Amino acid sequence: MGCGTxxxxxxxxxxxxxxxxxxxxxxxSGVNAGTLSMQIKRVKLMPYAIKGHDMWQKMGQExxxxxTGGYTLAFNDREADLLHDRMTMKKExxxxxxxVSPAILQEKEPSLAQxxxxxxxxxxxxxxxxxxxxxxxxxxxxxxxxxxxxNTKITQINETSTGYEILSGENRIQTKRIxxxxxxxxxxxxxLIGEDIPVNARVNTVSxxxxxxxxxxxxxxxxxxxxxxxxxxxxxxLIGGGWQGIGKPSEGRGKVVMDSLIPNLQLAKFAAxxxxxxxxxxxxxxxxxxxxxxxxxxxxxxKRDNAFILGCVRGGYTIGPYISxxxxxxxxxKEPEMPLFDPSRKFEQGKLI
Amino acid sequence: MxxxxxxxxxxxxxxxxxxxxxxxxAYDGETIAAALLRRGVIHLRNAPNSNTxxxxxxxMGVCQECVVEVDGYKVEACRTKTSNGLIVKKVSYV
Amino acid sequence: MYDVIVIGAGPAGANAALTAEHYGLNVLLIDEGSDAxxxxxxxxxxxxxxxxxxxxxxxxxxxxxxxxxxxxxILFETRVxxxxxxxxxxxxxxxxxxxxxxxxxxxxxxxxxGAQERxxxxxxxxxxxxxxxxxxxxxxxxxxxLPGKNTVVAGSGPLVFFVAxxxxxLGGTLSAVVTLNSRFEWLKAAAEMISKPGLLWQGVKWxxxxxxxxxxxxxxxxxxxxxxxxxxxxxDIIKTTKYGYLKRKLNVLVExxxxxxxxxxxxxxxxxxxxxxxxxxxxxxGGWVPTIDQCGRTTVxxxxxxxxxxxxxxxxxxxxxxxxxxxxxxxxxxGSTSETINHHNKALKSxxxxxxxGIAATALTIPKNGxxxxxxxxxxxxxxxxxxxxxxxxxxxxxxxxxxxxxxxTRCGMGPCGGRFCSESLAMITESITNQSRExxxxxxxxxxxRPVSMDEISDELDYDxxxxxxxxxx
Numbered sequence: 054m055g056c057g058t059x060x061x062x063x064x065x066x067x068x069x070x071x072x073x074x075x076x077x078x079x080x081x082s083g084v085n086a087g088t089l090s091m092q093i094k095r096v097k098l099m100p101y102a103i104k105g106h107d108m109w110q111k112m113g114q115e116x117x118x119x120x121t122g123g124y125t126l127a128f129n130d131r132e133a134d135l136l137h138d139r140m141t142m143k144k145e146x147x148x149x150x151x152x153v154s155p156a157i158l159q160e161k162e163p164s165l166a167q168x169x170x171x172x173x174x175x176x177x178x179x180x181x182x183x184x185x186x187x188x189x190x191x192x193x194x195x196x197x198x199x200x201x202x203x204n205t206k207i208t209q210i211n212e213t214s215t216g217y218e219i220l221s222g223e224n225r226i227q228t229k230r231i232x233x234x235x236x237x238x239x240x241x242x243x244x245l246i247g248e249d250i251p252v253n254a255r256v257n258t259v260s261x262x263x264x265x266x267x268x269x270x271x272x273x274x275x276x277x278x279x280x281x282x283x284x285x286x287x288x289x290x291l292i293g294g295g296w297q298g299i300g301k302p303s304e305g306r307g308k309v310v311m312d313s314l315i316p317n318l319q320l321a322k323f324a325a326x327x328x329x330x331x332x333x334x335x336x337x338x339x340x341x342x343x344x345x346x347x348x349x350x351x352x353x354x355x356k357r358d359n360a361f362i363l364g365c366v367r368g369g370y371t372i373g374p375y376i377s378x379x380x381x382x383x384x385x386x387k388e389p390e391m392p393l394f395d396p397s398r399k400f401e402q403g404k405l406i
Numbered sequence: 407m408x409x410x411x412x413x414x415x416x417x418x419x420x421x422x423x424x425x426x427x428x429x430x431x432a433y434d435g436e437t438i439a440a441a442l443l444r445r446g447v448i449h450l451r452n453a454p455n456s457n458t459x460x461x462x463x464x465x466m467g468v469c470q471e472c473v474v475e476v477d478g479y480k481v482e483a484c485r486t487k488t489s490n491g492l493i494v495k496k497v498s499y500v
Numbered sequence: 501m502y503d504v505i506v507i508g509a510g511p512a513g514a515n516a517a518l519t520a521e522h523y524g525l526n527v528l529l530i531d532e533g534s535d536a537x538x539x540x541x542x543x544x545x546x547x548x549x550x551x552x553x554x555x556x557x558x559x560x561x562x563x564x565x566x567x568x569x570x571x572x573x574i575l576f577e578t579r580v581x582x583x584x585x586x587x588x589x590x591x592x593x594x595x596x597x598x599x600x601x602x603x604x605x606x607x608x609x610x611x612x613x614g615a616q617e618r619x620x621x622x623x624x625x626x627x628x629x630x631x632x633x634x635x636x637x638x639x640x641x642x643x644x645x646l647p648g649k650n651t652v653v654a655g656s657g658p659l660v661f662f663v664a665x666x667x668x669x670l671g672g673t674l675s676a677v678v679t680l681n682s683r684f685e686w687l688k689a690a691a692e693m694i695s696k697p698g699l700l701w702q703g704v705k706w707x708x709x710x711x712x713x714x715x716x717x718x719x720x721x722x723x724x725x726x727x728x729x730x731x732x733x734x735x736d737i738i739k740t741t742k743y744g745y746l747k748r749k750l751n752v753l754v755e756x757x758x759x760x761x762x763x764x765x766x767x768x769x770x771x772x773x774x775x776x777x778x779x780x781x782x783x784x785x786g787g788w789v790p791t792i793d794q795c796g797r798t799t800v801x802x803x804x805x806x807x808x809x810x811x812x813x814x815x816x817x818x819x820x821x822x823x824x825x826x827x828x829x830x831x832x833x834x835g836s837t838s839e840t841i842n843h844h845n846k847a848l849k850s851x852x853x854x855x856x857x858g859i860a861a862t863a864l865t866i867p868k869n870g871x872x873x874x875x876x877x878x879x880x881x882x883x884x885x886x887x888x889x890x891x892x893x894x895x896x897x898x899x900x901x902x903x904x905x906x907x908x909x910t911r912c913g914m915g916p917c918g919g920r921f922c923s924e925s926l927a928m929i930t931e932s933i934t935n936q937s938r939e940x941x942x943x944x945x946x947x948x949x950x951r952p953v954s955m956d957e958i959s960d961e962l963d964y965d966x967x968x969x970x971x972x973x974x975x
Contacts, residue, residue, distance in 0.1 A: 076905040184908035191899050263916045264499045278973030319962040322955050330478045332952035347974040403974045416549040433547035440643040448628040455886035459730045461628030465635030470916040
């Protein structure tokens with residue numbers, strides 16, 4: 054999202070530099086499961102997700118975008134009710150979602166479990182290869198001649214009469230404006246200028262299998278949101294669902310733990326029984342920013358006119374390209390096409406149903 | 407291969423298993439890869455991208471080059487033991 | 501819960517387990533093999549009822565006997581796929597294999613996973629019939645079988661000569677032996693190895709045997725290509741400069757149906773990395789090693805590393821390193837006694853005597869710059885995903901510099917072997933193009949599983965209503 058904003062700001066004529074403590078696009082945007090699904094987006098964020106999805110589609114082959122359609126599954130009556138209520142609301146919010154009978158699903162996705170009692174479908178759902186996020190943006194940024202510094206950890210930020218002075222080792226960078234777009238690391242980053250925001254980090258687990266015979270054609274989800282699955286063209290299956298590993302952004306990369314990985318894989322195996330014989334080759338975690346009400350942070354940081362913050366909570370991969378273009382416009386002083394999300398709002402506690 | 411000093415080595419009795427419908431004799435308990443190598447069968451699979459021939463390489467379960475299919479599972483031929491009647495297949499990526 | 505869990509039952513790990521047991525601790529020893537011994541003292545296949553004994557088979561049998569008659573709990577044919585440490589510093593390991601348990605826990609963890617082979621890619625190295633030198637030793641020791649009817653042995657370090665001599669011992673035919681090292685390098689190493697005249701003499705005998713048999717021995721030479729479509733047909737042998745660069749004009753074509761190829765051993769650090777220990781780069785120890793004190797204590801509490809995975813010092817040093825890390829674990833868990841202190845000092849002294857030999861042997865395998873230049877544009881560096889040197893170079897030119905970033909952009913290292921065979925060559929290519937040091941280049945993030953593991957092996961059937969649902973995502 055930092056890159057997306059930089060592109061927009063640079064196109065609008067601002068002299069821009071990107072600083073990343075590690076490699077470009079190796080945070081949440083580079084290590085998530087790549088799902089671009091309308092069915093797992095929050096109702097209020099649907100208009101943003103639809104726009105974001107369009108932008109991924111335009112990036113196309115460079116990010117390995119595939120519009121496969123997606124099914125969300127319910128395995129018991131409680132989940133079927135949940136699915137019905139939630140998808141109906143998402144449909145009303147503009148997503149192209151319909152309900153399909155288990156019989157039709159069986160015909161389209163014969164390798165899925167027999168025990169499915171209800172399912173919903175969205176033809177727009179698909180995926181991109183999140184591993185390619187960094188490569189895509191590095192290319193765009195190089196084309197536009199935007200400066201970037203990777204593997205550069207900011208050690209100090211001083212306020213100056215004209216803006217900020219950013220220090221990293223021997224480097225000193227003067228800037229009029231600064232945008233913090235560092236996902237799970239946001240709290241740590243804004244503390245450099247003495248600000249505090251109620252951000253913590255989720256530690257999402259993702260796993261990938263070796264190549265397997267075709268087990269599914271579309272993106273598969275679960276009524277609870279606790280499973281996402283897709284099989285890429287090369288035959289590997291990516292399994293996610295937001296199961297939590299452990300670790301803090303300040304302590305390096307997070308860690309996979311068996312207590313959450315195993316139920317995640319059990320659920321995947323339950324949904325697609327043939328996965329039982331397939332080998333997992335890698336499981337990893339990615340930090341995702343999280344706030345109490347589960348809505349994005351996008352706007353001015355505190356009472357400052359020259360410091361901004363952009364963090365997406367839930368669905369950030371899909372929404373990212375769009376909300377960063379809105380942020381770019383906002384920094385340029387233009388009215389964004391859709392409202393941003395004031396980081397200084399009063400956070401109400403969101404509910405996990 | 408046949409040229410080893412067999413007279414000084416005593417092995418278990420022979421059993422047989424199949425590799426892609428080809429019947430292969432093996433000493434009971436030796437690994438699939440060793441039994442196949444003894445018969446000169448070293449092309450165990452084709453790589454998924456380049457489609458080039460592959461066989462056992464590291465011999466100790468690291469490189470994954472010798473994987474074959476047993477009962478639908480992908481297993482390392484260099485670490486999986488043969489048994490009488492075992493059905494071993496070349497892996498399929500489609 | 502165990503007091504001590506040891507991963508790896510080679511000379512280091514088995515001795516660590518036996519030492520910890522000697523001090524009254526409750527010990528579990530885990531190994532993927534069917535018995536103790538590791539790679540060097542590898543146990544014979546159960547299909548071999550009897551065979552001529554060798555010095556290494558005797559040593560291995562003695563170790564196996566000691567383990568068998570001890571109180572150490574054993575899980576053979578079992579792999580560890582995950583390593584976790586909880587907030588109370590208790591280790592929890594995920595297991596796969598023949599064992600019934602899917603996990604096990606312990607207070608202290610000793611990692612003795614040994615070495616893996618460095619094989620620098622060259623044209624044709626993916627052909628069936630090409631084996632790593634260490635892989636070839638597994639064929640001899642475990643199966644007493646030859647790699648082919650006529651074999652070329654090539655690479656660097658002592659393993660080249662060991663493999664060649666074993667092929668002769670088992671009645672095989674050698675087409676050529678090709679060593680990257682010069683006679684001068686060997687003489688230099690021999691001076692360092694003089695502390696172990698017995699072992700040195702062994703090496704001299706290997707070379708002498710080749711001369712007697714009239715086998716072409718190419719000093720300071722390398723394979724430039726292994727040729728064939730489905731099988732190895734012949735190889736090109738070329739003299740190199742002392743830095744390993746090919747001298748283009750002196751090409752010898754040699755027929756062979758098999759090639760044993762290797763460029764030294766590197767520490768198998770994936771387990772210590774997954775366990776969270778700090779590592780650093782030291783080429784004299786084989787490359788990346790866990791940062792340890794002289795007893796094998798890592799930077800993580802109750803985590804120890806011993807044997808070649810803590811730096812390549814070889815089989816002679818391994819038992820003492822195992823003892824030292826076990827003593828460290830014993831002292832950390834139960835406190836030191838005069839017995840542990842004496843034992844520690846004695847083992848440390850023995851280790852010092854043995855280490856020099858291992859360091860001198862490892863020095864012969866420090867990769868020469870020319871080797872990397874010799875990897876052709878179209879050679880597959882990542883065997884699993886078929887990623888060529890050219891694709892890696894393009895990614896580097898586009899601006900990726902770290903292993904994680906190159907992996908993301910090319911899929912180099914994303915296949916089933918998890919980068920265990922390409923990460924070394926990938927880093928060397930990065931080093932030669934970007935001029936960063938290996939320490940600066942770093943390593944890709946360590947991730948489980950340590951080896952591919954089927955879903956069935958790690959997750960039991962689900963009782964759906966028992967699934968722990970942590971809370972549905974927000975609407």
